[in-house]
Amino acid sequence: MTTLVFKRSGCAAVRARLGPYLDGQVRGAKRQSVEAHVDSCGNCSAELQRLRTLRDELRRGMAVSISHQDAEQFWEKVERRIEGAKSTQQGIADWVREAFQLYPKFVWGSAAALGVVVAFVAGDLLLRPTIRPPATLAPMNGAPRTVIESVEGGPNSSVFLLSTPDQQLKIIWVLEQERS
Amino acid sequence: MLLRPAHPSAAPTVALQAQILLASNQPGTAPDPRLAGLVAQLRTALPYVSYQLLGTQSGRTALGQSWRTELPGGEVPRGRYLELTPTAADRGAIQIQARVVQTRIVQGRATAETLVNTTLRLQSGGPPVVIGGPPHQSGVLVIVISASTP
Numbered sequence: 001m002t003t004l005v006f007k008r009s010g011c012a013a014v015r016a017r018l019g020p021y022l023d024g025q026v027r028g029a030k031r032q033s034v035e036a037h038v039d040s041c042g043n044c045s046a047e048l049q050r051l052r053t054l055r056d057e058l059r060r061g062m063a064v065s066i067s068h069q070d071a072e073q074f075w076e077k078v079e080r081r082i083e084g085a086k087s088t089q090q091g092i093a094d095w096v097r098e099a100f101q102l103y104p105k106f107v108w109g110s111a112a113a114l115g116v117v118v119a120f121v122a123g124d125l126l127l128r129p130t131i132r133p134p135a136t137l138a139p140m141n142g143a144p145r146t147v148i149e150s151v152e153g154g155p156n157s158s159v160f161l162l163s164t165p166d167q168q169l170k171i172i173w174v175l176e177q178e179r180s
Numbered sequence: 181m182l183l184r185p186a187h188p189s190a191a192p193t194v195a196l197q198a199q200i201l202l203a204s205n206q207p208g209t210a211p212d213p214r215l216a217g218l219v220a221q222l223r224t225a226l227p228y229v230s231y232q233l234l235g236t237q238s239g240r241t242a243l244g245q246s247w248r249t250e251l252p253g254g255e256v257p258r259g260r261y262l263e264l265t266p267t268a269a270d271r272g273a274i275q276i277q278a279r280v281v282q283t284r285i286v287q288g289r290a291t292a293e294t295l296v297n298t299t300l301r302l303q304s305g306g307p308p309v310v311i312g313g314p315p316h317q318s319g320v321l322v323i324v325i326s327a328s329t330p
Contacts, residue, residue, distance in 0.1 A: 146300065146303070146306065146308070146309045147300070148298060148299075148300055148301075148309065149275070149301055150299040151296065151299075152296070152298070153295070154296065154297070155294075157294075159298075163225065164221055164224045164225045165224050165225070166221075166224070168221065169221050169307060169308070169309075169310060170309050170310065171225055171226065171309075172312070173312055173313045174280065174295050174311065174312070174314055176295065
């Protein structure tokens with residue numbers, strides 16, 4: 001099994017704070033500590049840049065459209081990517097668990113962190129996709145399954161798609177943007 | 181491909197159920213035995229400390245007709261709700277449009293705002309789909325949606 005490996009000496013703690021740091025929620029000595037670490041750690045510096053880019057994309061409310069007939073193929077591809085990434089999910093789950101423990105309300109401040117998780121799990125899964133449902137219901141072969149044919153966040157929310165490791169449960173996670 | 185039209189007079193009814201849970205990292209009461217399997221499954225993806233069943237709402241509606249149930253929380257009392265609209269049913273597969281809407285006070289006026297709008301395909305009596313994330317009390321709501329046809 002492949003797992004995400006962080007340098008535990010400080011990197012994990014700093015990475016858990018990068019989302020809130022970007023949102024200005026880390027202040028004082030902790031903020032200085034994060035900055036000092038990022039300045040001296042290439043990996044965390046790169047991670048911060050990646051989160052910053054992701055956050056900017058989130059806030060732009062990135063939308064994507066897929067042609068009517070490609071919708072089914074799109075989601076099948078997403079599922080395949082998730083399946084392919086299952087080997088990394090334990091490491092990701094550990095990271096998510098850390099994020100949940102740090103930010104139990106899971107508000108916008110941790111959106112970037114979760115976004116990265118989703119990006120790891122399903123590289124093709126974009127945020128707030130706008131996909132038209134197919135005109136007909138395709139028969140469900142084999143075991144009962146749930147299909148999310150389209151999903152769209154609201155004007156002040158973003159959505160992520162998650163799945164349990166056994167693929168039995170599909171989860172739509174809604175993140176509300178903090179209002180000023 | 182048979183697709184039953186979303187026409188009220190000819191449409192079959194769809195039974196809908198929404199289990200509304202509060203997930204939080206606060207130590208909770210003893211786990212609800214009715215949720216044991218579901219919570220174990222949820223925890224593999226959403227590692228909250230406790231899951232508490234706030235309520236189970238169920239109803240029946242025809243294709244093309246909306247069924248709505250109130251959700252706890254939000255800025256405005258009774259201002260947050262789940263709306264499910266079955267749009268098609270065919271050989272045990274049910275297509276449902278689901279929306280979570282909440283009312284907010286914007287510049288002194290109550291404004292309904294969609295949090296998520298999704299189209300789902302569920303197997304009648306099969307695995308549910310979960311919508312989670314809206315904050316409530318010290319945690320978040322987790323809404324477990326399932327559907328069945330006669």
